[in-house]
Amino acid sequence: MAQQVKAVIARAKGAPVEVTTIVVPDPGPGEAVVRIQACGVCHTDLHYREGGINDEFPFLLGHEAAGIVESVGEGVTEVGPGDFVILNWRAVCGQCRACKRGRPQYCFATHNAGQKMTLLDGTELSPALGIGAFAEKTLVAAGQCTKVDPAAEPAVAGLLGCGVMAGLGAAINTGGVGRGDSVAVIGCGGVGGAAVLGSRLAGAAKIIAVDIDDRKLAGAQRLGATHTVNSRTTDPVEAIRALTDGNGADVVVDAVGRPETYTQAFYARDLAGTVVLVGVPTPEMKLELPLLDVFGRGGALKSSWYGDCLPSRDFPMLIDLYLQGRLDLGAFVTETIPLDGVEQAFARMHEGDVLRSVVVL
Ligand SMILES: NC(=O)c1ccc[n+]([C@@H]2O[C@H](COP(=O)([O-])OP(=O)(O)OC[C@H]3O[C@@H](n4cnc5c(N)ncnc54)[C@H](O)[C@@H]3O)[C@@H](O)[C@H]2O)c1
Ligand SMILES: [Zn+2]
Ligand SMILES: [Zn+2]
Numbered sequence: 001m002a003q004q005v006k007a008v009i010a011r012a013k014g015a016p017v018e019v020t021t022i023v024v025p026d027p028g029p030g031e032a033v034v035r036i037q038a039c040g041v042c043h044t045d046l047h048y049r050e051g052g053i054n055d056e057f058p059f060l061l062g063h064e065a066a067g068i069v070e071s072v073g074e075g076v077t078e079v080g081p082g083d084f085v086i087l088n089w090r091a092v093c094g095q096c097r098a099c100k101r102g103r104p105q106y107c108f109a110t111h112n113a114g115q116k117m118t119l120l121d122g123t124e125l126s127p128a129l130g131i132g133a134f135a136e137k138t139l140v141a142a143g144q145c146t147k148v149d150p151a152a153e154p155a156v157a158g159l160l161g162c163g164v165m166a167g168l169g170a171a172i173n174t175g176g177v178g179r180g181d182s183v184a185v186i187g188c189g190g191v192g193g194a195a196v197l198g199s200r201l202a203g204a205a206k207i208i209a210v211d212i213d214d215r216k217l218a219g220a221q222r223l224g225a226t227h228t229v230n231s232r233t234t235d236p237v238e239a240i241r242a243l244t245d246g247n248g249a250d251v252v253v254d255a256v257g258r259p260e261t262y263t264q265a266f267y268a269r270d271l272a273g274t275v276v277l278v279g280v281p282t283p284e285m286k287l288e289l290p291l292l293d294v295f296g297r298g299g300a301l302k303s304s305w306y307g308d309c310l311p312s313r314d315f316p317m318l319i320d321l322y323l324q325g326r327l328d329l330g331a332f333v334t335e336t337i338p339l340d341g342v343e344q345a346f347a348r349m350h351e352g353d354v355l356r357s358v359v360v361l
Contacts, residue, residue: 005136007339008359017343023117028113034145036134038067039064039359040358043349063127063128063161066085066086067085069081086158087133088146092111104310114141159333162306165307167193169314174307178203179202179204181249182243182270185253187254189216195255197223208240210229227243265277272297275302333358338360
């Protein structure tokens with residue numbers, strides 16, 4: 001029997017989000033219904049609401065979630081009812097050319113639920129990143145459920161499902177930050193803050209946090225930044241060079257995703273250093289760089305989708321480090337809010353008041 005549950009949707013571009021009743025079908029073959037316990041508010045949800053991702057409204061928002069598997073469809077063996085899981089947006093197919101070459105983190109055909117969740121009138125919903133978890137329950141592909149130690153707090157665990165994993169992975173997977181490296185992170189919200197934390201975990205010697213908001217810089221310091229630069233008042237390229245003996249950082253992570261921050265990242269890295277773009281640009285943004293500088297400075301310009309993570313490999317390991325007290329994932333939960341608090345949470349995100357607001361059900 002399909003179920004009716006409360007959920008947060010974005011009906012039209014720019015309109016405030018609303019809590020409404022949606023219909024969640026029973027899981028079909030390869031699918032699972034998950035009772036959501038917690039779901040973080042990510043900047044990408046706001047991008048969806050503003051029509052910055054695509055125009056397939058209405059969206060069922062929310063995608064940084066943890067919960068309990070309620071039921072599974074035919075043929076599902078990897079998870080079962082009662083399992084504590086983090087939802088992921090990289091359920092790899094195992095069949096595409098990336099998977100077959102042993103690079104499943106680049107899978108081109110990741111799985112989502114085949115059936116659609118709908119409004120009461122039958123209108124099909126587009127779940128954010130194929131998840132849609134500002135909802136009492138959601139329908140996903142079973143491979144989108146990653147089992148982790150149930151001792152973890154759902155509000156903390158869920159954040160690994162997107163932004164925190166994206167930031168940690170941007171530093172340690174995509175950027176390959178290692179012991180003794182110098183790292184600069186531009187934009188220290190949930191994603192950039194996690195890149196700072198990941199750099200510390202990997203043993204970076206110098207971690208320079210850059211933001212336009214002093215509160216975010218203070219937060220980054222608590223996560224492991226060794227130096228901070230307010231780029232509203234100080235030129236970040238000069239500051240990063242000055243802090244690295246005039247060279248620039250080995251790895252610079254752009255966790256904002258604007259032409260100006262990318263340009264800063266490009267010139268703030270050392271010769272042969274690596275730039276990692278993890279912030280998501282909007283369609284109208286253009287980048288202009290002297291091609292000779294792109295060539296002459298060498299190194300690598302990389303983009304990071306979801307921190308190049310493999311959920312089955314990374315989520316349980318990171319949750320274990322968290323439970324051992326070695327990775328302060330709890331620091332990202334600024335506040336917990338009810339399902340009808342998402343619109344206000346967007347406003348607070350916009351004002352820079354929070355790292356993460358987390359809906360707890
Ligand atoms: N690549 C991925 O897989 C992935 C996953 C999740 C989120 N994201 C993207 O990462 C970005 C950050 O997400 P978030 O949730 O951390 O957002 P957030 O709003 O919490 O943080 C953004 C931070 O950037 C700072 N900032 C804004 N403009 C700046 C500028 N010009 N210079 C320096 N700092 C600036 C803000 O003060 C804030 O601290 C978003 O674009 C989001 O869509 C990407
Ligand atoms: Zn694949
Ligand atoms: Zn996200």
